[in-house]
Amino acid sequence: MQMNMQFPVGSLWRIQQPQVSEFEKKVTQTGATIVGLDMGGNTADDVDKTAKAKKKIIFLLLQELMSPPLERELTKDKPDAVLTDFATLAGCSVADKLDLPLLINLPGPISLLQAFVGMVDTSTAVNFLGLHIARQRLSTMRFIGWMNFNQMGQWGARVRAFIAKGAVVLVQTVWGLDQPTSLPPNVVVTGPVLPPAHDLRKKLAADHPELHNFLRQSEPAGVVYVTTGSLAKLHDWQVRVIYNGLKKARCRVVWSLKGELQQFLPVADDPDFYISKWTPQAELLQDDAVKAVITHCGWGGTLECMTAGKPIVAIPFFGDQPENAHLLVKAGVGELIGKIPRGDEQKPNPYKEGWMTEETVCLAVSKLLNNPSYKKATEKLMRASRASGGAEAAVQHIEWAARFGTKHLASEYLRHGTGSNPYNGVMVGILGLVACAGLLVYSQALRK
Known part of the structure; x- marks a missing residue:
């Protein structure tokens, strides 16, 4: 079936040029094309400054900027369906205005959707004398929405309205990591949407021979992989603490560390450390030599770790990352690196000296490497991740939306309800x- 699809991606404009080129290459290989939107000369820095001045979440500003040019594009070449990220409200609003079938990609846990949209958490339901009573769990994310910090409550209300109108939400999560619960028919768990593991292993050996050789030389003990994302910048003391903690744990290490931070390493050319400003994460995680991962718990990376069967030492920074870290610990597949942020701090890296130490790093890593229960629990989630259909399931729902629309999935409960919050x-x-x-x-x- 051939379809004319539109994929509004609100965060692409923030990607650095080398990554943009790589993204464009992948898009071209699928037979698709990228159409740039006229953002009125606004740069990422401009939008950040405006958001801070207005105390407004950036997603709401991007909706205002992106909606007019996106509507012009979709009017010129009307698609069969629109697939948009949950943060890209412009795609939602334009699809609604033009009466186009809408799908929303949610790269996060069900708990994130419940927190911001105010959905009932049926996993807590109790049947008593014919009454079904469910409660909402307290969490930082729910508190942020309830207080409407930076108008995040308003953003959640807008997302809820689109879902109530029948928009299909494709949720990339893993049952078992997420608490199993009943969902509306238009909220669909697809599981992670990732390439086959075998293809990734072959790609690592072919495209990154030096890294591949380091991994082979590290067997059978294996390596710990360290990655802390691109948005939060480690403090100099954190670089030293992680390095010394891993040395105490007697690990060989692959570390994706920004170039300007490598100067803080206590030893520049440690033969037990493979240090690079960029690593092929999806491919690397599928290698059997990787035994554990220190990560910031971004949801995409978390899913990559789970599908590869790798336990996690969590070093979350902001947003949903701390809550993701607690999900991992609760599922028995992770440990915290020390004291972690709540998620509502106004800094990309709110850690203070003493929150994590060489001892806490060493202890957390040693637990994962020496206690087989973590590996066993992660392998259980790895199997569960394959039970929701993955990319094939996502494609099936996209085709159904394009063929049959989504309005028949509209929910009166969500339409007329105001959402709920435990606070x-x-x-x-x-x-x-x-x-x-x-x-x-x-x-x-x-x-x-």
Whole structure:
């Protein structure tokens, strides 16, 4: 089936030029083309400054900037369906305006959707005297939405409205890491959408021979892979703590470390460390020599680790990363690197000296390497990750949306509901206690 598809991607404009070229190459190989949108001369820095000045989440500003040029493009060449990222509200709003079938990609756990959209968490439901009672779990992400920090509550309400109208949400998660729960028919768990493991292993050997040789020389003990993402910059003391902690654990290491941070390494050319400013992560994780991963718990990387069966030492920084880290620990596939942020701090890297130490790094890594329960739990999730269909399932739902539309999946419950948040209950409880205390004081005063 041939389809005319549009894929609005709100974050592509922030990618550095070498990565843009690589992305364009991959897109061209699929037979698709990239069409740039006129952002009115606004750069990433411009939008960041405006967002901070207005105390407004960047996704809402991008909706304002992207919607007019995107509508012009979709009007000129009307697609059969629109697939957009959950953060790219312009794709949602234009698809809704032009009455086009809409699919939303969610590269995150179900708990993220529940937190911002206010969906009922049926995994907590209890049946009592014919009543079905479910509660919402307290979390930092729910608190952020409830307080509407930087208008994040408003963003969540907009996403909820599109889902209520029938938009199909493709959720890349793993049951077992995420708590199994009942979902509306238009919220579909596809599992990770990744290339076959065999293809990735062959690509590593062919395209990265030096790294491949380092891995072969590290067997059978293997290596620990360290990656902390591209957005948060490690403090100099963190570089030293991670290095010394791994030395204490007597590990061989592959470390994706920015070039300007490599100067903080205690030893520049340690033969037990393969240091590079960039590593082929998806390919590397599929290699049997990698025994554990220190990672910031971005959801894409988390899924890559789970599908490869690699336990995790979590060093999360912001946003959903701390909550993802707690999911990993709860599932028995990870350990925290030390004290971690809550996720609501206003800094990309809020860690303070003492939160993580050489000892906490060594202890966390040693647990993963020496206790087989972590590997066993991760392999269980690896098998579970394959049970939701992956890329094939995602493609099937995209084709169904293009052929049959999505309006039949509209939900009256989501349309008319206002969403729920456990902090509403907390406030009611506090007000109730205050009222009871006031009545008690008043009654004692009357007796006097």
